Amino acid sequence: MTSAISVEVRCIDAFNELKTSRHITTVLYRLNDNLDTLIVDFEGNLTHDELLKALPSDPRLVAYALHFADRDGGRIQAIVLISWSPQGISPEQGAAHAAVYVALRNQLGGVDLSVEAMSQSDLEYNRLVRAARA
Template sequence: MSSGVGVNNECLDVFQQLKSKRAFKYVIYKLSDDKKEIVVDSKSDNADYDDFVAALPPKDCRYAVYDFEYERANEGKRNKICFFIWSPDEAPIKSKMLYASSKDAIRKRLDGIAIEVQGTDLSEVAYETVLEKATRTSR
């Protein structure tokens, strides 16, 4: 189901900077106030994973990309770009429905995503949970 929501060009520009130049560690996207397009909510170039998770609102939905860095035994450091759909239990139903129906509008435009994570509570976006997904897709 498509909601007809567009994607602001800044969303794609900032994603390319994260992906190509490693200019940002994460980018959080939201629906504009008029609910007609997806826009950049916030971005950071110097944040650890806990800072990223803390930036997700506890009572509203968001999309996000995070440049996830981890180490594998005998293989060294690795990076994977993760796409997050944050839809906390406390978010309004209307918001959850709109974000769910608009996800493909942005997801299909972000080329190079390695992992997709859906989170409804903090345990689903915990570092260990994402690390397990990242290492599972590395094999």
């Protein structure tokens, strides 16, 4: 693994499309096999339950448009950046994933909530909504 991890331009473009399009709610990112470049793994429209089912056993970064109602019943969207780092990954994967999470977060404008998750319980819908409202 090199000390510098790059972020493909497509990663930023996909995030910007998520912010402006109603057709994309989810972008999953992953490191390439050399652990030196972040690439888009998936982009599409997933419900919260579908997102949880789509998370693999290896690390991913996820940009997700969380939709919920405010206390008055109005519809709100919060852009959530998730660091999915399940237990059992190698130390090399963990270090590269942590570094690219910081790199991506620093390049994205418009993230409302950042979440580090090691299990699906960290990403429960109501937990995310509470955090987004705070």
